[in-house]
Amino acid sequence: xxxxxxxxxxxxxxxxxxxYKFVLDVTCGGNVLFVGTVRNKNKGxxxxxxxxxxxxxxxxxxxxxxxxxxxxKFDVKKIAIHHRTGxxxxxxIAVIIAVSSPHRSDAFTACKYCIDxxxxxxxxxxxxxxxxxxxxxxxxx
Amino acid sequence: MIRxxxxxxxxxxxxxELLKLDSNIHSVQDLRTEIIKQYPDFLTIKGFMVxxxxxxxxxxxVLEEGDEIAIIxxxxxx
Numbered sequence: 350x351x352x353x354x355x356x357x358x359x360x361x362x363x364x365x366x367x368x369y370k371f372v373l374d375v376t377c378g379g380n381v382l383f384v385g386t387v388r389n390k391n392k393g394x395x396x397x398x399x400x401x402x403x404x405x406x407x408x409x410x411x412x413x414x415x416x417x418x419x420x421x422k423f424d425v426k427k428i429a430i431h432h433r434t435g436x437x438x439x440x441x442i443a444v445i446i447a448v449s450s451p452h453r454s455d456a457f458t459a460c461k462y463c464i465d466x467x468x469x470x471x472x473x474x475x476x477x478x479x480x481x482x483x484x485x486x487x488x489x490x
Numbered sequence: 491m492i493r494x495x496x497x498x499x500x501x502x503x504x505x506x507e508l509l510k511l512d513s514n515i516h517s518v519q520d521l522r523t524e525i526i527k528q529y530p531d532f533l534t535i536k537g538f539m540v541x542x543x544x545x546x547x548x549x550x551x552v553l554e555e556g557d558e559i560a561i562i563x564x565x566x567x568x
Contacts, residue, residue, distance in 0.1 A: 355562055385568055401495055401567070402498055402501075403497075403564070403567075404495065404497055404541070404544075404560055406544050407541055407544035407545075407560070408567075410544055410545075414558070432567060432568075443568065444567070444568050462568055466567040467567055467568050468565070468566070468567060469565070470546075470565065471564050471565060471567050472497065472541070472560075472565055472567075473566070473567030473568075474497055474498030474499075474563065474566050474567070475564060475566040475567065475568075476498070483507060485498045485499040485502070485563070485566070486566040487564045487565075487566040488498065488499035488535050488536060488563055488564055488566070489499070489534060489535055489536065490535075
């Protein structure tokens with residue numbers, strides 16, 4: 350079985366370089382990276398940092414499923430999905446998706462599919478810390 | 491005795507990482523009903539999924555001894 354996916358859940362700083370180097374392939378001319386970072390405002394409130402919690406073994410499985418779905422749906426060669434856990438500060442990287450494909454179109458589409466799916470299915474939870482409190486994002490209506 | 495892992499807002503509602511239920515629970519639907527009965531605050535969140543052995547389970551799934559069970563509140567990764 351070829352090692353065509355790199356799935357990581359990490360309490361340490363994520364590396365763009367590592368994901369990029371992983372997906373580089375001689376057959377691929379289109380490489381797309383999505384880098385999700387922590388911004389300072391949400392719904393008009395000032396954000397100080399985020400804290401990510403995960404159900405780690407299931408999160409890894411779900412991320413692997415998303416990558417496998419991409420290999421079925423799109424003409425992509427390699428995929429890296431790396432996600433942070435724990436305390437993540439402003440401008441820090443929360444998630445990196447890297448995808449390589451022979452051509453750009455499938456690389457863009459697969460990358461978007463990965464991040465959109467991750468937000469739907471992967472058991473990771475974001476607690477947003479504001480100046481005046483904190484809450485679990487998306488939990489309540 | 492059923493032991494259920496809790497994460498995120500579920501952990502806050504239950505005030506514990508592990509929820510232990512003694513009652514007569516067969517299916518995921520029974521589990522759901524019992525959780526809401528004991529912790530009505532679950533009605534104040536957008537809903538929750540149940541995972542069995544690290545896979546999303548449907549309400550008709552019949553639980554077995556030794557299953558790893560978790561409450562999955564709305565996810566918010568990325």
